[in-house]
Amino acid sequence: xxxxxxxxxKYLVAARHVVALTGAGISxxxxxxxxxGEGGLWEKYDPMEFAHxxxxxxxxEKVWKIFMGDMKKVLLAAKPNDAHLGLARLEQLGILKTVxxxxxxxxxxxxxxxxxxxxxxxxxxxxxxxxxxxxxxxxVDLSEAPPKCTCGGIFRPECVFFGEMIPPIAxxxxxxxxxxxxxxxxxxxxxxxxxxxxxxxxAQQSGATVIEINPEPTPLTGRISKFLVAGKAGQIMNxxxxxVNSLIQSQKQ
Ligand SMILES: [Zn+2]
Numbered sequence: 260x261x262x263x264x265x266x267x268x269k270y271l272v273a274a275r276h277v278v279a280l281t282g283a284g285i286s287x288x289x290x291x292x293x294x295x296g297e298g299g300l301w302e303k304y305d306p307m308e309f310a311h312x313x314x315x316x317x318x319x320e321k322v323w324k325i326f327m328g329d330m331k332k333v334l335l336a337a338k339p340n341d342a343h344l345g346l347a348r349l350e351q352l353g354i355l356k357t358v359x360x361x362x363x364x365x366x367x368x369x370x371x372x373x374x375x376x377x378x379x380x381x382x383x384x385x386x387x388x389x390x391x392x393x394x395x396x397x398x399v400d401l402s403e404a405p406p407k408c409t410c411g412g413i414f415r416p417e418c419v420f421f422g423e424m425i426p427p428i429a430x431x432x433x434x435x436x437x438x439x440x441x442x443x444x445x446x447x448x449x450x451x452x453x454x455x456x457x458x459x460x461x462a463q464q465s466g467a468t469v470i471e472i473n474p475e476p477t478p479l480t481g482r483i484s485k486f487l488v489a490g491k492a493g494q495i496m497n498x499x500x501x502x503v504n505s506l507i508q509s510q511k512q
Pocket of ligand 1: 387389392
């Protein structure tokens with residue numbers, strides 16, 4: 260048994276308030292490519308042309324066509340992996356309180372986490388630009404771009420486009436959670452992009468133990484995080500969960 264896995268499990272079981280911060284890395288094992296970096300969508304398409312709110316409002320059809328071609332099959336077919344399921348299990352055990360995520364795939368909710376703060380909104384819901392009604396993306400006819408509401412209005416995804424503000428509630432709540440937690444798990448993110456980058460710093464400054472689960476060291480490693488459990492998020496989460504379970508069992512005896 261990896262010593263760092265044991266340590267992580269001990270911190271989790273002893274904690275009073277655990278928060279997880281997640282990024283693209285946690286969804287890679289679900290087949291969702293990151294937007295940024297190699298193989299990412301933004302290598303193929305200029306985000307300023309396809310993901311800026313102004314380009315969407317000017318030509319929703321063009322932006323929707325990209326979504327339907329490249330993202331629909333990926334985002335709508337993706338299932339939570341062991342890392343998402345492990346975080347959901349930690350919530351069921353009463354250990355994890357909140358997930359703060361930079362992802363737009365809705366996989367944390369699908370896994371069963373009930374308190375998920377999404378900095379960038381999500382693609383799981385669509386909203387009508389005319390009547391403001393919300394619909395689940397899977398329940399909307401996406402065969403024509405742009406998809407339209409029964410009122411005739413055009414749908415937009417509930418994600419945050421470039422040029423739009425991070426929802427203020429998401430920002431305020433994640434700051435509260437980060438400053439109140441006593442353990443923060445950072446999973447699948449190097450936390451380079453604001454506002455996510457600020458949360459581990461805030462947690463650490465408020466006295467929390469920050470533990471990273473990432474494939475390789477990040478700027479947080481050794482500076483903000485207590486230690487890095489290096490490897491694939493799904494497998495590591497399984498090992499942590501089994502150690503957490505045996506700790507809980509031994510406490511009961
Ligand atoms: Zn409508």
